[in-house]
């Protein structure tokens with residue numbers, strides 16, 4: 001824990017996103033609570049005060065000598081970004097499938113032939129806990145370097161009790177030892193294991209009978225997710241798994257309407273899911289129901305890009321009143337990226353969300369999608385001091401200068417965990 005307070009001063013724009021813990025909808029998604037010449041006082045890992053630099057001078061000026069002072073002149077400061085949907089703990093890599101897809105194979109063809117999720121499951125089963133820990137640690141470092149301070153992670157590359165528990169235990173240890181907060185989700189129903197093909201209902205029963213109770217007993221997950229998709233789990237099987245999870249205190253999430261329209265958005269509402277993920281093919285009725293119920297749409301535009309699919313209808317969802325969050329979906333098959341900045345850029349470019357909406361979707365609404373809204377997602381007194389200073393002047397520039405990493409500094413619980421000062425060593429000399 002940083003013993004000295006940190007005083008961030010003179011931010012050109014401090015995007016606080018302050019004002020309540022409910023997910024933002026409609027115009028609320030454009031309200032960034034910007035303070036110009038903004039200032040934040042951080043102490044004991046918490047945000048203690050937020051205001052203009054002049055206001056904080058009055059309150060803390062006498063203590064300036066005790067503090068580490070950070071001059072944020074000309075820069076944007078935001079809450080740490082939050083990634084509410086990842087498959088960050090996995091073994092191996094699938095770059096050959098990427099090539100196969102470019103040569104014409106589809107994602108589902110590769111998976112049905114025993115590749116895809118099954119290939120990663122084989123590599124994850126073979127990996128030791130130490131190997132998974134080390135590989136995933138590096139990915140969490142990469143998230144941090146992109147300004148992401150909280151990440152959700154799913155199991156699902158085992159689909160047998162032993163490997164599911166192994167993935168979840170690795171996540172627990174990462175959460176304890178890595179600065180990033182890692183929020184765990186059980187996803188034993190990520191695919192139908194190859195040796196259970198044709199006996200899907202029996203596998204669902206096994207998952208409910210053996211896996212869910214063990215995961216719950218060891219308190220290894222907060223959420224329960226299912227890949228509800230044509231050729232994977234039907235809506236009925238999904239409902240059964242999620243209802244059983246609820247009885248163990250696990251909150252439902254659904255990979256819904258990703259490849260084919262399948263009533264996944266409607267089912268998310270019916271089972272009281274906190275969020276529905278993907279939604280590329282969600283129906284108008286599903287979107288309407290999600291808006292009515294306040295179910296969060298977790299949209300994954302980098303996945304759509306990487307699979308060369310049309311992105312979800314982010315603009316329509318925001319306009320319909322659905323609370324929208326965005327995420328990398330970091331995984332080895334459909335989105336091997338850790339860049340939430342790219343995801344924000346794509347939210348604007350592929351889904352016609354505005355720069356402000358994209359930032360809310362990657363902070364407060366993302367926090368709400370994983371039940372972390374009381375601790376993170378905005379810059380407010382009492383919240384965890386997770387912040388990013390960006391080398392851009394305003395929030396529009398962050399989305400406009402796309403494809404680059406503009407992170408300058410990242411604080412996690414008040415500690416500097418990324419600092420790019422002096423990283424580039426060229427020297428500009430005017431001719």
Ligand SMILES: N=CN[C@@H](CCC(=O)O)C(=O)O
Pocket residue numbers: 087116117120227255258303329331332333334335
């Ligand atoms: N669609 C299902 N699951 C993951 C992909 C997992 C993989 O291909 O390894 C997703 O969310 O995109």
Ligand SMILES: [Zn+2]
Pocket residue numbers: 085086087255277329
């Ligand atoms: Zn996913």
